[in-house]
Amino acid sequence: MKSGEACxxxxxxxxxxxxxxxSVRVVRSGRMPAQRARFVYIEAIAPSGSRGMFFFRHQDGCWRVFPPHDARPSLCVDALAA
Incomplete structure (x- = not known):
């Protein structure tokens, strides 16, 4: 991970x-029900108006603008080969 990538x-x-x-402020924070992943909604106030955005924390500790993927069933071929 690059320096500051998770910041x-x-x-x-x-x-x-x-x-x-x-100004910039945290309007809402919590956890998503399915993955229990953290999220925050941050609002920026400027002379032209306000705008906000959701940020999501992924399992690797990085914050991103898209939510983490749901855990999906997977098949491990190594276990079947034994």
Missing amino acids: LHRLVDKWLAPATVL
């Missing part, structure tokens, strides 16, 4: 915080 602050700066933003 929520860097993602918020990248997606929501251009130079004209007056």
Whole structure:
């Protein structure tokens, strides 16, 4: 993992915080019911209006703008070969 890749602050700066933003705040946080993955909804307030975005924490500890995949059944071929 690259330095800062998992940092929520860097993602918020990248997606929501251009130079004209007056404030940034966490509006909502919690866990998704199915995966129990953490999420936060962050809102940026600027003179042009407000905008917000959801960020999701994945199992590897990285924050991303898309939710983690659901666990799906899989078949292990190694176990069948023995």
